[in-house]
Amino acid sequence: MGLAIDASCDLPQDFLQQHDIAVMPIAVTVDKSTFKDDRNPAEIERFLNLNLGSRSHSAETEPCSVDDVQKLFLDKLVLEKDCVFCLTITAGRSAIYDNVIKASFAVLKNYRKVREPAGITGPFLMRVLDTRSLFTGSAPCVVEAVRLIQANETPAAMRERLAYIAENSYGYMLPRDLYYLRARAKKKGDRSVGLFSAVLGSTLDIKPLLRGYRGETTPVGKVRGWEHGCEALFSYAADRVRAGLLVPVMCTAYGGDLSELPKLPGYDQLVQACQECGVTLMQAPMSITGMVNVGEGAVTIGFAAEEHNVDF
Incomplete structure (x- = not known):
């Protein structure tokens, strides 16, 4: 049994290596610089060191193509595994899901x-x-899929369980720069962050909290000030840990030097809650793809939990 993910899934590199998880890369081009986003820490560091800053909103991203997925499987994975689960970013945000579905027909045929x-x-x-x-x-x-493989679950049982976890997975984002987010959204034809919101946010230092949930990405609250936003997000995450998670892991990521993440306001509260409840707290650098779409300096958290009301 094996796993494959696309590069936008923010997990630590050592976790991916430990569990032999294949990464389907995303090509990112900013001005004349091209990056292979495959979660390689050296490539992420190269992206950050170039200080592309506000220019990144004009980046072109190209998910792993149908041909590339076929090549990955037919050249490598079919020789190493008997079954591979491919877990992708929500289909509404990327063509990677459709590409993998199309590639699967040729893989299973050949x-x-x-x-x-x-x-x-x-x-x-x-x-x-x-x-x-x-x-x-x-x-x-992905974390739950690893557990199911280790428990020797059947592919049918895995599919059912993972579909349930996907339906109850939450991804929260706190962007640092609303002007950047609006410019990126405009380039992609995404109207979720309007000009008025961007101007208002910058003038009054109000930041939106965005949520990816059940295939939709929407603002679910506003906070005044970057530091207060971090504190509110991590406090909410700590509350969800104490309320109980469907998968005992809280995933965090930062769009910059990862050593800055634990220093953010409220992060220590989340650390304490995870320790008290036996929940694994993961830290990962945000993917290059994530940074060009949300902006450098963004903070994200991800977890799986029963449906609940959100109040920021």
Whole structure:
């Protein structure tokens, strides 16, 4: 059993390596600089060191193509695994889900031509799942998939459980720069952050809290000031930890030097709540794809929980 994710899913590199999780890359071009977003820490550091700043909103992103997905599977994964679950960012935000679905037809049609000469018998299964969220919001599904594999669950049981977790996964984002977010949204034809909101936010230092949930990305609250926003977000996350999670993990990410994340206001409250409740707190650098879409300096959290009311 194996797993594949797209690069926008924010999980620590050591977790991906430990569990042999394949990453389907996203190509990112800013001005004349091109990046292969595959969660490689060195590439993320190169992106940050170039200080592209506000120019990144004009970036072009190209998700792993149908041909690239086929190549990844037929050249590598069908020789290493008997079943692979592909977990992707919500289909409404990227073409990667549709590309993987299209690629799966060719993979399932041609895998025998690859496996049999290598002396590998038996069928190969490929399952594709839309996580219904984005960035850290996609992470709980991946963590749960690892647990299910370790528990020797069947592919059918895994699919059912992961579909339930995806339906109840939350990804929250606190952007630092609303003008950047509006410029990026305008380029992509996304009307979720209007000009008035951007001007108001910058004038009064009001920041929106955005949520990816069940395939939709919407503002769910406003906070005054960046530091207060961090404190409100982490306090909410700590409350959800104490209320109980469907997967015992809270995933956090930062669009910059990761050493800055634990220093943010309220983060210590989240650390304490996770320690008290036996919940694993993960820290990951935000993907290059995430940073060009939300802006550098953004903070995100992701977890899976029963449906609940949100009040910021």
